[in-house]
Amino acid sequence: MPAPKATKILERLRKLYPEARCGLDYGSPFELLIATILSAQCTDKRVNLVTPALFRRANRPEEILQLGEKGLVSFIKTCGLYQAKAKNILATCKQLVREHGGRVPASLEALTRLPGVGRKTANVVLSNAFDTPAIAVDTHVFRVSRRLGLAHGKNPHQVELELQRAIPQKDWSEAHHLLIAHGRGLCSARSPQCEACPLKTTCLYFQSESRKGSLG
Numbered sequence: 001m002p003a004p005k006a007t008k009i010l011e012r013l014r015k016l017y018p019e020a021r022c023g024l025d026y027g028s029p030f031e032l033l034i035a036t037i038l039s040a041q042c043t044d045k046r047v048n049l050v051t052p053a054l055f056r057r058a059n060r061p062e063e064i065l066q067l068g069e070k071g072l073v074s075f076i077k078t079c080g081l082y083q084a085k086a087k088n089i090l091a092t093c094k095q096l097v098r099e100h101g102g103r104v105p106a107s108l109e110a111l112t113r114l115p116g117v118g119r120k121t122a123n124v125v126l127s128n129a130f131d132t133p134a135i136a137v138d139t140h141v142f143r144v145s146r147r148l149g150l151a152h153g154k155n156p157h158q159v160e161l162e163l164q165r166a167i168p169q170k171d172w173s174e175a176h177h178l179l180i181a182h183g184r185g186l187c188s189a190r191s192p193q194c195e196a197c198p199l200k201t202t203c204l205y206f207q208s209e210s211r212k213g214s215l216g
């Protein structure tokens with residue numbers, strides 16, 4: 001059953017980040033899939049600089065395969081881990097053509113069978129491109145939800161399942177964007193701005209740090 005605490009937290013985050021949305025630019029499920037694979041260990045801003053030229057040239061699996069590894073790398077080489085990503089993207093495109101008629105499947109199971117596509121990437125694609133309720137747990141969602149006490153799991157999958165229980169299903173995708181916005185805003189990894197945060201009265205991390213006296 002959804003927790004009242006989660007509902008209150010989402011209400012406050014909505015006020016704080018009314019513009020929270022997917023930070024990646026895309027025009028189709030396939031473009032979002034490729035952009036999300038590229039966004040691992042890389043900022044959305046960097047990915048958005050790289051993908052327009054790539055997608056102008058190739059925005060279907062068959063077209064990416066025609067580019068080959070060298071051609072693909074020439075577009076994505078400013079993204080971190082570009083060599084591994086190029087290999088995964090090409091393998092994913094092959095599988096899309098072979099098993100899905102060149103289309104992106106709309107199920108978690110089929111998406112996570114694609115090379116280089118884990119639950120986080122699959123959930124981003126499901127929620128943004130297919131309007132399927134999903135909570136993608138990236139580093140921000142993991143950190144912020146644990147600090148707030150919405151989840152306690154030790155890995156992203158555990159946290160995802162806890163968030164699914166705590167948050168009404170209709171709000172899952174929005175919650176993902178709001179928690180990311182808070183992680184990029186006030187609740188940064190190294191120096192969270194707790195004094196300015198409207199969630200501090202309900203935040204476990206703030207309460208624990210206050211008890212220790214480390215927040216002044």
Ligand code: SF4
Pocket residue numbers: 147148186187188192193194195197198199200203204205206
């Ligand atoms: S009080 Fe601090 S740790 Fe808690 S959510 Fe706000 S910024 Fe993050």
